[in-house]
Amino acid sequence: MKLEILTRNEHKELHNLIIANIRDLINRKNLEPGDKLPSERMLSERFEVSRSNVREAIQKLEFYGILKSKPQSGTFVADIGQVAMNGMMNDILALEDPDFKSLVETRILLELKTVKLAAKRRTDSDLERMKAALEAYKVKVLNNEDAVQEDLLFHLAIAQACGNSTINRMMLIITPEIINNFEKYHVCDKNQSQKRLKEHQDIFKAIKEQNTQKAKQMMKDHFVELYKYCYNI
Amino acid sequence: MKLEILTRNEHKELHNLIIANIRDLINRKNLEPGDKLPSERMLSERFEVSRSNVREAIQKLEFYGILKSKPQSGTFVADIGQVAMNGMMNDILALEDPDFKSLVETRILLELKTVKLAAKRRTDSDLERMKAALEAYKVKVLNNEDAVQEDLLFHLAIAQACGNSTINRMMLIITPEIINNFEKYHVCDKNQSQKRLKEHQDIFKAIKEQNTQKAKQMMKDHFVELYKYCYNI
């Protein structure tokens, strides 16, 4: 067989092709939750792709909870049912790359929640972590240095304090994408950094005082600039 | 070298170990954004693990946007900066498995947003997809069959119509976990299924009419039972 190196996009296309093939196979064979898929070797032969590509596609479907691999046993359809599996696979295949607007919209949604929850649930050690992150941010700002990272890390510290591991996970997923777009579009303006620092300090204070409403309002104010920018694209 | 098969948990531990090693390496060598990591072969030798394990750990960090692999070239630290990378890696390593309460809380947060956005932005083809999902749900309910999957698929159809690919992605991530917990804790009650159908129809109607406030309120009502359950655990 000819060996071919794929670009990142071709790679994704290949994965989607394999995923679609697996979906069709499950439908044709009427596999139900808990049923076993054909082995990786058979799938790779059947779809005429390498076994490692099949493994990668299966890994992706495992991430979305649709399949489960058991060592030395097989790959199984998860307990989510055939209909749900079909719908979700189609959804996954239709998933496009996130645009900046979608990222910002999601970030604001998540953070207005995390800040409220953090104000309610923060422990003393949470406070310490947040304070440390805030201090690091402060130092950079006062030295008039770029502080995008420290900015975001303070927000991640809030997410960590919100006591919801799922929301925290989602903040982790979007943060690097946010950072990249920040730098790409030069969202952050150094002239405003003093103001931003003040806002961060206000947020921290509200969380410390466990004033949920104030915390949310401070975060909202903090996002106003971003909002504006987002709707101007 | 001795070959050893790992359980799922040991596997995760190994990944975390490698991730921690990579973090320490980046710190020790003071690698900055865009810098190249040592090759996979060198890392595997240095950490005394297999190259495929290194590749899997790198893949995970790629998913979180911390590293970028370029074919035939190398693996690079993403443009998020050293400080952010450190903080995020620590966060990732500290990430625990989601509990049901965290899942439900997140689901409600996301869906109260998706339903509002869907009411505002839904296209005609979105409406058709949602109507189809709703019909499938209706058939199951009227036949008094289990309809958890069709239920969730309707919600996913709403997410798809919300015009925000990031939120849609997150709904896809949590849905299988939600389904599993639904079935584990028997959250769904068949006696209430008629009521649930009515609620779904109300939501659909509100989205069709593009009445955002009503759509959100209907969704809120729909979640009341879940709320109760969630806070009773």
Added chain:
DNA sequence: TAAACCAATCTGGTTAACCAATTTTTTATT
């Protein structure tokens, strides 16, 4: 001096052979 070229080397990706746990089938025993 600097630009262009070329070959040696290094890289992530791919493949195929191999491993050990598991599952299935066969055989042996009661």
Added chain:
DNA sequence: AATAAAAAATTGGTTAACCAGATTGGTTTA
């Protein structure tokens, strides 16, 4: 005939050799 024990086949995971594109350093050339 039923059960237990053993062997064969199957599985996902692992390893190591290999591939082709990218990089690099030195050499040649304008």
